Amino acid sequence: MICPVIDDESDDDRLDALFHALADRTRRDILRRVLAREHSVSALAAKYDMSFAAVQKHVAVLEKAGLLTKRRSGREQLTRGEVTAVRSVATMLAELEQIWHGHVARVDALLAADLDLED
Amino acid sequence: MICPVIDDESDDDRLDALFHALADRTRRDILRRVLAREHSVSALAAKYDMSFAAVQKHVAVLEKAGLLTKRRSGREQLTRGEVTAVRSVATMLAELEQIWHGHVARVDALLAADLDLED
DNA sequence: AGATCATACAACCGATCGGTTGTATGTTGT
DNA sequence: ACAACATACAACCGATCGGTTGTATGATCT
Numbered sequence: 125m126i127c128p129v130i131d132d133e134s135d136d137d138r139l140d141a142l143f144h145a146l147a148d149r150t151r152r153d154i155l156r157r158v159l160a161r162e163h164s165v166s167a168l169a170a171k172y173d174m175s176f177a178a179v180q181k182h183v184a185v186l187e188k189a190g191l192l193t194k195r196r197s198g199r200e201q202l203t204r205g206e207v208t209a210v211r212s213v214a215t216m217l218a219e220l221e222q223i224w225h226g227h228v229a230r231v232d233a234l235l236a237a238d239l240d241l242e243d
Numbered sequence: 244m245i246c247p248v249i250d251d252e253s254d255d256d257r258l259d260a261l262f263h264a265l266a267d268r269t270r271r272d273i274l275r276r277v278l279a280r281e282h283s284v285s286a287l288a289a290k291y292d293m294s295f296a297a298v299q300k301h302v303a304v305l306e307k308a309g310l311l312t313k314r315r316s317g318r319e320q321l322t323r324g325e326v327t328a329v330r331s332v333a334t335m336l337a338e339l340e341q342i343w344h345g346h347v348a349r350v351d352a353l354l355a356a357d358l359d360l361e362d
Numbered sequence: 363a364g365a366t367c368a369t370a371c372a373a374c375c376g377a378t379c380g381g382t383t384g385t386a387t388g389t390t391g392t
Numbered sequence: 393a394c395a396a397c398a399t400a401c402a403a404c405c406g407a408t409c410g411g412t413t414g415t416a417t418g419a420t421c422t
Contacts, residue, residue, distance in 0.1 A: 136268040143266035148380080149255040159343040166398055178381055180399070199389040199398050207343040210336055217333045224278040224326040267410080285368055297411055299369070318368050318419040 138190075142213050145189035150174075151182050158192055159205030168203070257309075261332050264308035269293075270301050277311055278324030287322070 145151055150172060157163055157171070169179035183203060186192040190209040194201045264270055269291060276282055276290070288298035302322060305311040309328045313320045 136271075139271065140266055140268060143262050144379095147259055147262035147266050149259060150380090152255075152258065156339065156342055159339055160346050161349075164398075165400095174380090175382065176399085177383080177401085180401090181380075184400090201399065205339075205343060207340060210339050210343070214333055214336045214340070217329055217336070220275065220278055220324075220329050221326060221333070223275055224324060224329070227279050263409095269410090283368075284370095293410090294412065295369085296371085296413080299371090300410075303370090320369065 139213075139216060141189040142191065142209065145185050145191055146213070148182070148185075150179075151186055154179075154182055155186060155191055155205055155210075158186075158203050159207060159210075162202045162204045164197075164200040164202055166200070258332075258335060260308040261310065261328065264304050264310055265332070267301070267304075269298075270305055273298075273301055274305060274310055274324055274329075277305075277322050278326060278329070281321045281323045283316075283319040283321055285319070 146155075153171075154168055157168065165180055165183055166176065168183065169176040172179055183192065183194075187194060187203075191206055192203050193206055194203050196202075265274075272290075273287055276287065284299055284302055285295065287302065288295040291298055302311065302313075306313060306322075310325055311322050312325055313322050315321075
């Protein structure tokens with residue numbers, strides 16, 4: 125499904141979008157709901173004390189980050205959470221933890237060489 | 244060291260700060276370095292093509308989020324990554340995954356109930 | 363003491379963010 | 393056909409972001 129020629133967004137761009145999408149409590153709450161079950165955009169909007177347009181923009185941010193996908197069903201747009209995107213963030217954090225473990229153990233040599241190539 | 248009376252920041256505030264801090268590639272790179280070993284602020288600043296003040300602000304954002312701590316050593320301020328903060332983010336993501344797993348369990352139950360009804 | 367280094371912080375600037383209102387475009391039900 | 397609903401999107405606004413320059417304060421070294 126992923127085409128590296130058309131989808132030439134860098135890893136850093138992806139992570140920027142993912143963490144930015146998660147850095148808002150309303151979006152985290154929306155994500156919780158759509159991971160549990162499908163919701164239409166207006167069903168989501170009904171849960172929050174803000175305009176429909178505001179919620180729709182939050183959904184768009186989550187969708188752009190890949191944390192949520194939409195499927196049409198009549199006049200409604202049903203949204204569901206993408207657990208694989210959540211896992212990809214968790215994987216990145218696991219790599220950070222691994223770097224820290226290297227600080228204690230000897231994996232350091234490999235990772236530090238990567239990080240310090242410029243000096 | 245944590246006092247729930249004085250440090251009355253909500254969980255959502257903490258997560259906002261954590262994800263916001265991680266939503267910048269320069270800060271993620273700084274975090275990788277300080278997780279691997281201690282760095283002074285100016286040692287970090289030397290690695291990036293931006294002003295010292297800019298890097299110092301990035302360090303401050305990471306520190307405010309609890310992802311990094313400082314300790315004085317002479318005229319230098321040595322910074323090191325706080326792996327426990329990284330783990331707290333990973334834990335939150337694991338909870339999201341758990342919500343999704345609940346969704347799967349419920350769909351499974353529904354399908355099982357359907358099958359029961361059919362035969 | 364004076365010069366230099368390491369850090370902190372304020373003020374400013376263009377861009378982006380999170381919200382609003384208003385409008386346009388389909389889709390559904392009568 | 394028409395009214396009501398669901399969604400999308402543009403324009404706007406105050407606040408925050410990520411960067412800059414400039415200045416102030418300590419700590420270190422001759």
